[in-house]
Amino acid sequence: MTRWKLTIEYDGTPFVGWQRQENGLSVQQVLEDAVKNLSGDENRIQAAGRTDAGVHARGQVAHVDISKPRSAKDMRDGLNFHLRPHPVAILSAEEVPADFSARASAIEREYLYIINNRRASLALEQHRAWHVPFRLDETLMQDTAQILVGTHDFTSFRATECQAKSPVKTLDELSVTREGDHIYIKARARSFLHHQIRNLVGTLSLVGHARWTKQDVIDALEAKDRAKGGPTAPPDGLYFMRVTY
């Protein structure tokens, strides 16, 4: 048995999310089918992050065990051959020790959220960004985001169905920048709660639109009540960028 670390890009649009589900095609299923077709092994593939339906990845990481030895190049190219025509690509494959876990060994995860902040509807970026047609003030958003960085109880910003044991997480970075019509929100942490980034982005959008003040966000954070947090931004703008081990 060889344990393989795979770095994966995918367009989340056609999938029910990372995880296998009864009601549709998942990224996990497409990858496990490719592994089986390439190697004959019916092994489970485990990811660093279980992205929701519609969420994309530029650097998701997963591990899987394969019985027969093969080169890293053959592993990558062979899986990519069997992944066609699904919008899932193996960017790299590398052999790792048997105790490597894509999920448990991760020390930091990075996500990027893209807002297209123009009046005209989206054409080339349909499903690739959140379209916010009214002007957002990215300076207010960036300023407010800084109060969320650090260790907090994020109960107000996690999905009610979130299964994490503790709502306390440490946000290493939450930065908001603008380039032309695009607003980029970068988030880094060891781990995130379910919907945490989308709920933070939805909340920051209220600040950018001057409907909430910085104090409203402080109050929401301190309330420790999901009903006091802002709305959930759509999955379309969210990209899982990289994992540090």
Added chain:
Amino acid sequence: MTRWKLTIEYDGTPFVGWQRQENGLSVQQVLEDAVKNLSGDENRIQAAGRTDAGVHARGQVAHVDISKPRSAKDMRDGLNFHLRPHPVAILSAEEVPADFSARASAIEREYLYIINNRRASLALEQHRAWHVPFRLDETLMQDTAQILVGTHDFTSFRATECQAKSPVKTLDELSVTREGDHIYIKARARSFLHHQIRNLVGTLSLVGHARWTKQDVIDALEAKDRAKGGPTAPPDGLYFMRVTY
């Protein structure tokens, strides 16, 4: 009657091209339907460039006449409303004099061709770039491209069905640059022949792959014979960027 100049973005993937055709949905049809639904006018819309099936636009320009006066904002937003859910967006609408022609008044057109030059198949860029999995030398491509700049008989690089009166065109710019895995080819000219950019890109890819030399391209240009030119690059990587008037 008011003549309107429209600046348009579209994802070319689901369309048979700009021009109305019997065999499928065109960008022109979708826009003429939106104009009719907004204004009641059944007027023809004319574009600066009739892009092929699968070719995208970030700044196509077209003009159309509308009987009832309305503000530029209402024109843009109203058309965008009626264009849903098609991946076509009006970036701006402005009133122009009745003698303005999106096609005939243009003094320069700019296109961008995107090659994704990595080994792994495409996921997020499916239909948005040409995937060339073997390494291309962009320096050789850029060097060779310069012999194509200027006024030449481009017979070897135009579609055999091209209906332009003369095969002589003046290429103002043909530049090749790399950023990471992406190779960008920018082309500027007053006008282009049918398939000219895709044929030039296909030919330059042979040079980048060291299958053709610069001299082979000079020979092909001088042959004035389409059979001596290189292959046609796919439409997926081509973007109509802007028009100067």
